Amino acid sequence: MTTPTRLIAALALCTAVALAGAPTGAAEGTPRAASLQLASVHALVLDLASGDTLYAKRADTPAPIASVTKLMTAMVVLDGGQSLDEWLGIVDWSDEPDKNAYSRLRIGSEAKRGELLRIALMSSENLATHVLAQHYPGGVEAFVEAMNAKARDLGMTNSRFVDPAGLSTNNRSTAADLGKMLQAAFEYPSIREYTTGYQHVVQFRNPRYTLGYGNTNPLVASSRWEASLSKTGYLSEAGRCLVMAAEIDGRPVGMVLLNSFGTRTPLGDAGRVRRWLTTGDGGRVAGPALEYERRTGRALEEQET
Numbered sequence: 001m002t003t004p005t006r007l008i009a010a011l012a013l014c015t016a017v018a019l020a021g022a023p024t025g026a027a028e029g030t031p032r033a034a035s036l037q038l039a040s041v042h043a044l045v046l047d048l049a050s051g052d053t054l055y056a057k058r059a060d061t062p063a064p065i066a067s068v069t070k071l072m073t074a075m076v077v078l079d080g081g082q083s084l085d086e087w088l089g090i091v092d093w094s095d096e097p098d099k100n101a102y103s104r105l106r107i108g109s110e111a112k113r114g115e116l117l118r119i120a121l122m123s124s125e126n127l128a129t130h131v132l133a134q135h136y137p138g139g140v141e142a143f144v145e146a147m148n149a150k151a152r153d154l155g156m157t158n159s160r161f162v163d164p165a166g167l168s169t170n171n172r173s174t175a176a177d178l179g180k181m182l183q184a185a186f187e188y189p190s191i192r193e194y195t196t197g198y199q200h201v202v203q204f205r206n207p208r209y210t211l212g213y214g215n216t217n218p219l220v221a222s223s224r225w226e227a228s229l230s231k232t233g234y235l236s237e238a239g240r241c242l243v244m245a246a247e248i249d250g251r252p253v254g255m256v257l258l259n260s261f262g263t264r265t266p267l268g269d270a271g272r273v274r275r276w277l278t279t280g281d282g283g284r285v286a287g288p289a290l291e292y293e294r295r296t297g298r299a300l301e302e303q304e305t
Helices: 003-020 066-079 113-122 126-134 139-153 175-185 189-196 265-279 288-304
Strands: 042-047 053-057 087-089 110-112 199-204 209-214 227-235 239-248 251-260
Touching: 042 175, 042 265, 053 175, 053 265, 066 113, 066 126, 066 139, 066 175, 066 189, 066 227, 066 239, 087 113, 087 126, 110 113, 110 199, 113 126, 113 189, 113 199, 113 209, 126 139, 175 239, 175 251, 189 227, 239 265, 251 265, 251 288
Parallel strands: none
Antiparallel strands: 042 053, 042 251, 087 110, 199 209, 227 239, 239 251
């Protein structure tokens, strides 16, 4: 191979590696993808009306999704057709999970199925998801099978679910697959309602008591946002995650933001997406969040080569 040929081949390889993790914006009339910088390692922005992809970054690379899982859980519960007004007994974990097992629910008391679903979505109440799955026909095992069947029906070919709460790092998906899940979940009025409530008080019985819950996404209470669906997620292995739908500049927009550093970083990314769509300038990510994205992105690209 001649020297010029080697040089051209090397340049082509470098370009291919660079583009593997580069963001893309595909829909006509969308601002340039290069003008949007996000702290999330994986991202997808969708026009929910047309289904067009507006922006994508590492959208086909599988990653742990933490409590974003609960959107799939909610669809399986609602598809099951069991009454949301049925009182369910609060049962303990069948197998104690390694992470985030704490709950304020009193074992042996009862709450309505709809109330448990609401706090699972709004406040990411993990034991509530286990109770919902345990009271599903066939129990937790059948529930997880139904989650994976639903994923297949939605064309989520790079997704796998092993628990309904998202506590396992083996619950994995891609931003592209979660975009499909978001579009499907958006069609459920109960999911839109439950995920965008800011505060809620649940009534329990046997014994009788109440517990107040808040939304894990403060943007749903902001007058600057018209949020129509929301779900946060966090595990140390998954980073900070946010799946959200909102009205932006007159159109419904879906966002999938996975694996960012810092509690409020996904919220900042959502703001950057909105600014990008309305002004063409997404702003910048500063400090440790940007370094985390770059370091993690490089590691993923090295694994793929």
